[in-house]
Amino acid sequence: MHLAIFSGSVFGTADEVADVAVERCRAGGMEVTRIKPLSVDALLEANADAILVCCSTTGMGELPANIQDFYYEMQSRFPLLTDKPFGVIALGDAGYGDTFCLAGEQMRELLLDVQAREVVPVLRLDASETVTPEVDAEPWLDEFIAQLLVP
Numbered sequence: 001m002h003l004a005i006f007s008g009s010v011f012g013t014a015d016e017v018a019d020v021a022v023e024r025c026r027a028g029g030m031e032v033t034r035i036k037p038l039s040v041d042a043l044l045e046a047n048a049d050a051i052l053v054c055c056s057t058t059g060m061g062e063l064p065a066n067i068q069d070f071y072y073e074m075q076s077r078f079p080l081l082t083d084k085p086f087g088v089i090a091l092g093d094a095g096y097g098d099t100f101c102l103a104g105e106q107m108r109e110l111l112l113d114v115q116a117r118e119v120v121p122v123l124r125l126d127a128s129e130t131v132t133p134e135v136d137a138e139p140w141l142d143e144f145i146a147q148l149l150v151p
Contacts, residue, residue, distance in 0.1 A: 004048035006035040008055040008067025018054040020134040028145040056091040061099030081116040087144045093127040119147045
């Protein structure tokens with residue numbers, strides 16, 4: 001199973017979670033490609049069997065700058081990823097109310113729009129409750145890996 005992992009991050013936390021996910025998924029027996037810099041072409045060229053997105057939310061629910069171009073390019077090119085399994089780890093701060101983890105939710109919706117298949121529900125990590133999101137993501141990552149490796 002070949003997994004492509006990419007991230008949208010403002011201060012580096014989502015990037016750190018993605019880097020830990022790379023190691024955890026490799027340890028789980030998966031081939032992993034970390035896509036940096038991110039583009040639709042880079043994602044398609046990776047030709048991965050599955051996708052993992054780690055994305056923080058900034059401002060009033062916006063996507064981080066380093067993932068915005070990818071998001072809009074996906075919307076305009078609309079490459080079908082029919083039945084390609086994916087997961088999303090969304091980072092945010094519940095103190096922002098309705099915009100909590102909104103960027104991760106936008107990435108989830110985008111992948112569903114291009115017909116990818118969500119393997120496990122979005123993991124929402126709250127910055128007001130944790131200082132170690134990369135550790136808090138480990139049980140979810142283990143479930144994600146298990147679901148991907150089900151025969």
